Amino acid sequence: MENDCIKVFAPATVANVACGFDVIGLAMEAPGDEFIMRRSSKPGVTITKVHGANLSTDPAQNVCGVAIQALLQKLGNPDAGIELELFKNITPGSGIGSSAASSAGAVVGANHLLGEPFTRKQLVRFAMEGERLASGAAHADNVAPAILGGFTLVRSYKPLDITSLHTPGELWVTVIHPQIEVKTSDAREILKQKVLMTDAIRQWGNVGALVAGLYQENYELISRALEDVIVEPVRAILIPAFYELKVKCKEAGALGGGISGSGPSVFMLSKGEANARNVAEMMNTVYAPLGVDYKIHVSKINTEGVKISKV
Structure with missing residues (x-):
């Protein structure tokens, strides 16, 4: 099928941005996690290999798997097959959105392979489930800028209300x-x-x-x-x-x-x-x-x- 294999780059992010604790974040050009992703005949999410970090390839114990599975559930097609290989270039625990990059890249890539059923803003909610696995809290201040780019503001979590902010050119x-x-x-x-x-x-x-x-x-x-x-x-x-x-x-x-x-x-x-x-x-x-x-x-x-x- 067309686009059956893609490369995904998911950027590091800076969250809080001083005064904006838990609500403001920005995306960087580098570093970033990278993926090779494709559709698969095997149902659900398959993580073939993780390079650069000692992370589980069990989809239920990896933020990529959890985030994609949340997307598939909402889509009503939990058995759709997605296969990925992760190149972990952002060190876990670094404070620049390591788990967020993996979660964000996974859902944007999966969404692309499935024909773009969701908007980028809608994908934030699925990536947040990866953050829930990583830190115990489904926060959006890293995954939102990773997915949407630039500066983002989380106005509210209940209901989830995220808006993109202007980024000065210099x-x-x-x-x-x-x-x-x-x-x-x-x-x-x-x-x-x-x-x-x-x-x-x-x-x-x-x-x-x-x-x-x-x-x-x-x-x-x-x-x-x-x-x-x-x-x-x-x-x-x-x-x-x-x-x-x-x-x-x-x-x-x-x-x-x-x-x-x-x-x-x-x-x-x-x-x-x-x-x-x-x-x-x-x-x-x-x-x-x-x-x-x-x-x-x-x-x-x-x-x-x-x-x-x-x-």
């Missing part, structure tokens, strides 16, 4: 990933369950300003809005040299940034590639003496999301 992201693991479930456990009204008001103001700054392409407003007074102060202890990194990166030209997802990755937004690469150099300067292995990624904002090509 906005770049630099991410440092210290090679330590911070599990999302652990990072959630240390959060306070109640916040001060004064902190909440300040955070709401920053979320509104960030959205306004994106639409106005007002980089100074974006910079002022990249402040998290609720989650970051609690989670910063999990990341080596976090505050030094923030201060030095802003001195190097970053607009601002914060913890990517639940960490340990730290992101910085910049206007233009030159600033983004200066920030990468500063990240290297701060981290090189620490004795902690790390990776640095410099990327434009990916406005397309998951990409499909023929093999």
Whole structure:
């Protein structure tokens, strides 16, 4: 059949984006998980191999299988055969949407092979089931930008209401990933369950300003809005040299940034590639003496999301 074998690229993502805890995310151009996917005569989901990570090939224990199965159930065709091989290029527990990329790529690829029965926005709900398996919570702040591209906002979960936001053309992201693991479930456990009204008001103001700054392409407003007074102060202890990194990166030209997802990755937004690469150099300067292995990624904002090509 036509398109019976496809290649899928599913991007890393930055969730929370400082003030937007659990509601704002953005997609990166790289890194990303890759798949080879095809229709299969064998009913259900078959995961032939996982490269790059020690993950189960049992579809019930792998986010790809769980997400595709949710799609097939909604389609009313649970026995449709989908086969995939996963190349895991985003380290699990990295804070840049590892499980989200796998979940997002799996459902977009499966949807393509099945003739596009669902819109990209509808696919977010299925990918969220992969997130439920990975972290215990079906959150959308990573899978939404991975699938839709650009910046996304989760207005509500009940009902699920997701909207795409404008992406300024000169906005770049630099991410440092210290090679330590911070599990999302652990990072959630240390959060306070109640916040001060004064902190909440300040955070709401920053979320509104960030959205306004994106639409106005007002980089100074974006910079002022990249402040998290609720989650970051609690989670910063999990990341080596976090505050030094923030201060030095802003001195190097970053607009601002914060913890990517639940960490340990730290992101910085910049206007233009030159600033983004200066920030990468500063990240290297701060981290090189620490004795902690790390990776640095410099990327434009990916406005397309998951990409499909023929093999």
